[in-house]
Amino acid sequence: MPYPPELNRLIQLVEKTRPRRVEDKKMGKEFPALSLEERTKRLKYHPDHRDDGRRPIKVGSSKGYAIASEIVDMLESKSRVDPDKVDLSKMDYETDVLVIGGGGAGTAAALLAREEGAKVIIATKLRHGDANTMMAEGGIQAATKGWKDSPYYHYLDTLGGGHFVNIPDLVGTLVTEAPNVIKWLEDLGTMLSKLPDGTLHTLHGGGTSRKRMHSAGDITGTEIMRTIRDEARNFSQDITVLEFSPAVELILNEHGHCAGAILYNLETEEYHIVKAKAVVLATGGCGRAHIQEFLTTNHYGATADGLVLGYRAGVKMAYMHTIQYHPTGIVFPEQAEGVLISEKFRGAGANVLNIEGEQFVYEREPRDVESASFIRECRKVGKGVPSPSGKFGVWLDSPMIDSLMGEGTVEKEFPGKHILFKRYDIDISKEPMLVYPTLHYQNGGLEFSSNGKTSVPGLFAGGEVTGGVHGQNRLMGNSLLDVLVFGRVTGKNAGIYAMEEAKEGKLTLDHVRAYHKGLEEAGIETNRISPMLLPDYSSEEVRKRRLTTRYQGTLL
Amino acid sequence: METKEKNPEKDATERESIEEVPTVPIFIMGKRYDVPDSLTIQKATEYAGYQLIRGCGCRGGICGACGTVYRFPDSPKIEVGLACQTLVKPNMYLTQIPFFPANRAIYNIEDLQPSVDEIVRQYPEILKCMGCNTCTKSCTMDIEVMEYISAALRGDIEKAAKLSFDCVMCGLCTARCPAEIVQYNIGILCRRLFAKHMVPKSEHLTKRVEEIEAGKFEKMLGQLKEMDKDTLKKVYSDREIEPDLSEEYWTPSDKSHL
Numbered sequence A: 001m002p003y004p005p006e007l008n009r010l011i012q013l014v015e016k017t018r019p020r021r022v023e024d025k026k027m028g029k030e031f032p033a034l035s036l037e038e039r040t041k042r043l044k045y046h047p048d049h050r051d052d053g054r055r056p057i058k059v060g061s062s063k064g065y066a067i068a069s070e071i072v073d074m075l076e077s078k079s080r081v082d083p084d085k086v087d088l089s090k091m092d093y094e095t096d097v098l099v100i101g102g103g104g105a106g107t108a109a110a111l112l113a114r115e116e117g118a119k120v121i122i123a124t125k126l127r128h129g130d131a132n133t134m135m136a137e138g139g140i141q142a143a144t145k146g147w148k149d150s151p152y153y154h155y156l157d158t159l160g161g162g163h164f165v166n167i168p169d170l171v172g173t174l175v176t177e178a179p180n181v182i183k184w185l186e187d188l189g190t191m192l193s194k195l196p197d198g199t200l201h202t203l204h205g206g207g208t209s210r211k212r213m214h215s216a217g218d219i220t221g222t223e224i225m226r227t228i229r230d231e232a233r234n235f236s237q238d239i240t241v242l243e244f245s246p247a248v249e250l251i252l253n254e255h256g257h258c259a260g261a262i263l264y265n266l267e268t269e270e271y272h273i274v275k276a277k278a279v280v281l282a283t284g285g286c287g288r289a290h291i292q293e294f295l296t297t298n299h300y301g302a303t304a305d306g307l308v309l310g311y312r313a314g315v316k317m318a319y320m321h322t323i324q325y326h327p328t329g330i331v332f333p334e335q336a337e338g339v340l341i342s343e344k345f346r347g348a349g350a351n352v353l354n355i356e357g358e359q360f361v362y363e364r365e366p367r368d369v370e371s372a373s374f375i376r377e378c379r380k381v382g383k384g385v386p387s388p389s390g391k392f393g394v395w396l397d398s399p400m401i402d403s404l405m406g407e408g409t410v411e412k413e414f415p416g417k418h419i420l421f422k423r424y425d426i427d428i429s430k431e432p433m434l435v436y437p438t439l440h441y442q443n444g445g446l447e448f449s450s451n452g453k454t455s456v457p458g459l460f461a462g463g464e465v466t467g468g469v470h471g472q473n474r475l476m477g478n479s480l481l482d483v484l485v486f487g488r489v490t491g492k493n494a495g496i497y498a499m500e501e502a503k504e505g506k507l508t509l510d511h512v513r514a515y516h517k518g519l520e521e522a523g524i525e526t527n528r529i530s531p532m533l534l535p536d537y538s539s540e541e542v543r544k545r546r547l548t549t550r551y552q553g554t555l556l
Numbered sequence B: 001m002e003t004k005e006k007n008p009e010k011d012a013t014e015r016e017s018i019e020e021v022p023t024v025p026i027f028i029m030g031k032r033y034d035v036p037d038s039l040t041i042q043k044a045t046e047y048a049g050y051q052l053i054r055g056c057g058c059r060g061g062i063c064g065a066c067g068t069v070y071r072f073p074d075s076p077k078i079e080v081g082l083a084c085q086t087l088v089k090p091n092m093y094l095t096q097i098p099f100f101p102a103n104r105a106i107y108n109i110e111d112l113q114p115s116v117d118e119i120v121r122q123y124p125e126i127l128k129c130m131g132c133n134t135c136t137k138s139c140t141m142d143i144e145v146m147e148y149i150s151a152a153l154r155g156d157i158e159k160a161a162k163l164s165f166d167c168v169m170c171g172l173c174t175a176r177c178p179a180e181i182v183q184y185n186i187g188i189l190c191r192r193l194f195a196k197h198m199v200p201k202s203e204h205l206t207k208r209v210e211e212i213e214a215g216k217f218e219k220m221l222g223q224l225k226e227m228d229k230d231t232l233k234k235v236y237s238d239r240e241i242e243p244d245l246s247e248e249y250w251t252p253s254d255k256s257h258l
Helices: A005-026 A036-045 A069-075 A104-115 A151-161 A168-188 A220-233 A305-312 A367-381 A399-405 A409-413 A415-422 A478-501 A510-521 A540-544 B008-018 B041-047 B116-122 B124-128 B145-154 B157-163 B172-176 B183-198 B203-213 B218-226 B229-238
Strands: A054-056 A066-068 A093-100 A120-123 A239-242 A247-253 A258-264 A271-281 A323-330 A392-396 A433-442 A445-447 A459-461 B023-028 B031-036 B067-071 B079-082 B093-096
Touching: A005 A399, A036 A367, A054 A069, A066 A069, A069 A305, A093 A104, A093 A239, A093 A258, A093 A478, A104 A120, A104 A220, A104 A239, A104 A271, A104 A478, A120 A271, A151 A168, A151 B218, A151 B229, A168 A220, A168 A478, A168 B183, A168 B203, A168 B218, A220 A478, A220 B183, A247 A271, A247 A305, A247 A510, A271 A305, A271 A478, A305 A445, A305 A459, A305 A510, A323 A367, A367 A392, A367 A433, A399 A409, A409 A415, A459 A478, B023 B041, B031 B041, B067 B172, B116 B124, B116 B145, B116 B183, B124 B145, B145 B157, B145 B183, B157 B183, B172 B183
Parallel strands: A093 A120, A093 A271, A120 A239, A271 A459, B023 B093
Antiparallel strands: A054 A066, A247 A258, A258 A271, A323 A433, A392 A433, B023 B031, B067 B079, B067 B093
16 A cells, blocks of 8 residues: 555655755754743644533542543443352462563562462463563663763653653652662563663653663564563463453452452453552553544553542542543555554654644654644644545655664664555555554553552552653653663562561452442443453444344353 | 544554545455555454454564564465565455464573584574575565574574564564574574674773763752742743754763763
C-alpha cells in the first residue's frame, strides 16, 4: 500500500522545505518551543480537556472524582463473581507473594520478592511477558552520565513534563533508583546500546534537558522484558507463573488486609482461590478501553483490570483524569493504524509538518503539548493532511534523520519501523510518515506511596496501574523506568512484608458485598460486569447472529 | 471541523454495513470465511467472529503471540507470518500456532562462560543441526536463524547475539526444526552471554551508582522536593538544554548540580 498520488503530491511540499530545515537544524536553529503559559493554552485542545469525555464516579473511595466515562463505566459495574457463591475455605494455591500481572513491573517485583526469600506466584491474563512493557520502543531514562547529568535534572524534567503536580517523593525515588535499574539490566545481560568502550548510548526525548534516553536498538522494551522474563524462568522453583489466569477480585482477611485473589482460568472458565501473605497489583494500563474512541498503541490485555480490583478493595484513584495520547501513531497505511512511532524519531531530529510542509510546533514538546498541537493543527487551523480513509494526520519527516546523520541512519537505528513500512512499499528513509495522536498511557491510577504500599495493608502496586509518579503527563522513557523502579521497590517490600509482617486471618469478600451495596445506594442499576479482561472485536454482523438463549456449561 | 477518531477494529465492520467492501475467501483451520481484503489475518479472524484468547498479544508485531502458518491450494510452499502483521490473501488456508512445547535450560548467567562448550552444555541438541535452513524459512521476522545457530556452534557468540536480536520468540522455527533444536532459547542465551560477559561494562554507570549509594544527590533532591511551585517553574525554565547535535562529552556551564 504505497502512498497514493494525492499524498505523493503533498510529500513534494515536504521535500521542498527539507533542505532549509536541515540547514537550520545543523545551525542549531529550532522552531521556538512554547513557554509554560503557551503550553497551558495549547492544552485546551487535548482530549483530557473535553468536558463531554468525563463524569464523576458515583461510588467508592474517590466518589465525585471526574474521570474518563469509559473507566467510570468499569468502576460502576458489578463483580464477575457472586461473593456468596465463592467458597474461600478451599484454597487452590497458597503462596507468600501473589503478583498480579506478568509484564515488566510484575516480573521485576517477582524477582525482588524472591530475593527476600518469598515464594511467588505470578498470575497473568495472557502469556508471561504479554504487556505494554514489551512494546515500549524508545528507551529508558536515567541520569547515568556524571559529566553532564544528574538525578537533579531528571527530577526537574519529570516535574516539568507532569505540569509540576507529580508527587515529589515518588519522583525522588524514580530518579534516584534510575541508574540502579540500568545497572541491574546491565548485570542481567541486557543488550543495551553502547559505544565500543562500554559508554551507554543516550539520546534526547521530549522534555529532557540532557540526553539520558538509554535504549536497546529500537526494541528497548522487548529486550528488557524478554531478559527479565528469562531470569524469572531460571527461578521456576520459587516463581510459579499462571498464564491465562487473570485476577477478577482481590480477597481481604478479617483484619482488612489483602490476603489473596480470585483468578479466572480463561480456558476452562473455572475460578481459583489464591491465598497470599502479600499481593502486588501490576496489571498495567487501559488503552483497550478506547477512551473517546481513540486508536491505541496498547497491548490486547490493557483493560484497566487492576484499577477495578484495587478500587473495589478501597484504594483511591490518583491523577486518573489524565490519559496520555502519544503524538505519533500511524494514520497511513490503514492496516497499521494506531501503531506507535517512537519518539526517538523526533529525538533524532525529525521535524513535524503540516499539509504545506511547514513546521507548526517544536518536535520535542512534552507529549500532551505535542499531541494537543497536532489536534489543533488538524481540527482548528485546518492544515492537517487528509488520509485516504477520511482521517487527518501530520507529517513526521523521517528522511531528515538521514540528511542530518548520514545515509542509512534510519534503517540502522529504526529497523523495526523500517521493515514495517517496507511491507507496504513505503521507504521511511526517503518518505515521511503520516501520524496522529493515539491512546498510549494511563498517566494516573491507584494511589500508592514510594515504598509500593497502598492504603490497604498487604496490597502493593507498581507500574502503569499506579498514579502520581508522572503527574498529569509522563515523559518518554519514564514508563519503562517506572515499571522497573517501582516493580523492584514493590517486590522487595512485598517480600519483606510477607516474610515478617503479614497477619493471618479469615478470608473474606465482604468488601465486594459492600461495593455492590454502594452501587445500589448510588442508584446504579446495571448489568455491566468488570474487569472486562479482553476487548471484543467481533463484527456486528456476527454478533447479530449469536442467538443462543441461555448458555450451558462452557458452550459460549 | 471535528473528525471522529475511530476504533481500528471496528472500522472494517462499520464500512461493511455502509458500503460494499471487496472481500476474499480465507480458510481458518480449513473453514471458509469471507473477509474484507484489507485486513490482517488477526483482524480477519476477529471479523469472522473469533474472540482470541491465545494467539493474540501486542497486535503490533513484537510479542510473538500470533505466529501463523498458511498455504495456498496451488502451491507446495509453507508460508509463515505474524497474524497481526500479515494481510489476508485470497484462498489462503491458515492456522495459528499459539504454543509449541520447547525445552529451556536453567542457568545462572553469572557463572556461565561465553563459549561454544557452554552453549552445547546447555543445549546439546544444537549439535544435531543439519543445516537444512528450515528455521530461517520459518522465521516471521526474516531473521537468518540458521546463521545464528551456526555462529553459536562456532563459538561466535557476538554474531549469534546480533543476528538473533530481532527475535520475537514466536516459536515457529522450533516447531519446524527436524533436529528438535529450540533456536529462540539459544538466541536469548547468546544475547545474555554477549551483553553480560563480552561487552565492556559502562564505567560511568558504575560510578554513578556509587555516588547514589553514597547519598550524593539526597540534599539537592530534598531541596527540589521542598521548593514552592513558582520557584520550581523558574528553575525548570532556566535549566540548560543539551543541544540536539552535541558531542558525547558535552558539558553544561552550570556544574553545581552534577
